[in-house]
Amino acid sequence: MVPLTEKHYRVALSLVPGIGAVRLKKLLAYFGNAxxxxxxxxxxxxxxxxxIAQSITLSSSLVQAEKILPLHETEGIQLLTMGEHSYPQRLVELPDGPSILYYKGQAQLNQQRVVAIVGTRQLTSYGQAAITKFLEQLLPYKPLVVSGLAYGADIWAHRQALEMGLPTVAVLPTSLDQIYPTAHKNIALEMCKVSGGLLTEYPIGSGLGAHTFVARNRILAGLADVTIVIEAKEKSGALITAYYANNYHREVFALPGSIYSATSAGCxxxxxxxxxHLLTHINDLVYIMNWKVHHQPQADTYANHPLTPSEQLxxxxLHxxxxxITIDALTHITALPPGTLQAALLSLxxxxLLRALPGKRFILAPIYKQ
Incomplete structure (x- = not known):
């Protein structure tokens, strides 16, 4: 029989009915260890x-913990307990920070800068273009990008971060043996192989429930220095993440959109x-966060950011x-689909490279006029 360690007891406590993250943290703080x-x-x-004492004494959680630890070890899943160097230190500050996390991947969770990107599952081409451009602008700051692997904004942020070589970690509402949603399993595994990872507070065998999504959102908000909301309806899980971020005294930024767009109503x-804060350029975020790099990022130019055919058109x-020129005129002249045109205009x-004027009119930016 393997001797029981502090990790066994910590896992066991997290499995006891009636002991949530807040109570568990208080118990550990008072008694010193699990x-x-x-x-x-x-x-x-x-x-x-x-x-609570009765739940602990009658629970079979220690037996469960003895089975859980070797299972995770076999799957290459690390158990991170609060107090360890590898545990995300930003979560230590939270009143409801999880006492134990399950992690698989290569990314360091205590990087100097961590950005959470969240948003609607019905992401538009406008939202896609914004995420891509913001991540391009963030490249000089080398942040860890975190999100929730969900459809829409989350998975787009993970994919774009991977393509740009930025480390990206997904926080899951399930255990790591059942990737959710299953449609994103391949990209989740790819994240683990490169400089990314998967994180959860649920051990192997845990179920999925409505409460686990909310719990996941609090970890997302707590992991990051700043949360960016990209398109969100009036009732959106992204707003829950923003709510937690505000409660944790972390900065929140939101992308503005059309007043007629339901997917921008939450922002x-x-x-x-x-x-x-309103976010139109990553410099808005950099200024508030007081981020600096040894070599400040230069203004975007054609050489630094090759234009797509649509952007060049x-x-x-505009030249x-x-x-x-109005957006209606551009639609007629370029013959681009509305979504493609809007994405090109936002990117430019x-x-x-261009300035947006009232009345959906656009003009070439003065510094690029010839």
């Missing part, structure tokens, strides 16, 4: 509520309520225009 909590519960220590709500029309604006 084994001492078990001992106190068996002795009937008055500092542990009777029902506008955050901005109107002063729960998020739009730019050519030829004497006056600001974020690069500083």
């Amino acid at each position: 084994q001492a909590v078990f001992a106190a519960a068996h002795k009937g220590n008055s500092l542990i509520p009777y029902k 506008h709500q955050l901005i109107k309520r002063n729960q998020a 739009v730019l050519n029309q 030829e225009a004497i006056e600001p 604006e974020l690069q500083g």
